[in-house]
Amino acid sequence: MKGYHINGEATQGENIADLGGIVLGIDAFKKTEQYKKGEKINGLTPMQRYFLGYALGWLGHTREEQLRSRILTDVHSPGKYRVNGPFANVDEFYAAFNIKPGDPMYRADSLRVRIW
Secondary structure (H helix, E strand, C coil): CCCCCCCHHHHHHHHHHHHHHHHHHHHHHCCCHHHHHCCCECCECHHHHHHHHHHHCCCCCCCHHHHHHHHHHCCCCCHHHHHHHHHCCCHHHHHHHCCCCCCCCCCCHHHCCCCC
């Protein structure tokens, strides 16, 4: 939203929690038969479906005035950034969707956040 910025200091704890949840979820998912089987469904690999499933959980629409208010007061980033922000730090995301330098979601490996 033009003129408004997410306060990274205020949202830092929740941003870390989102990234940690995604990474732990991937570790757990890799232990499932669905992942191990590697079967594509509708052309999507298990790991692609994992990421898309997570993203769909944040799908929604917020009116501009509500979004403006949340950006100024909420310790949570808006849904779009709770998906795109952490995904850009997850190596499996790059592999699942063949993300390369120059792609909109690409972040250099040296800039990716690692929490453990």
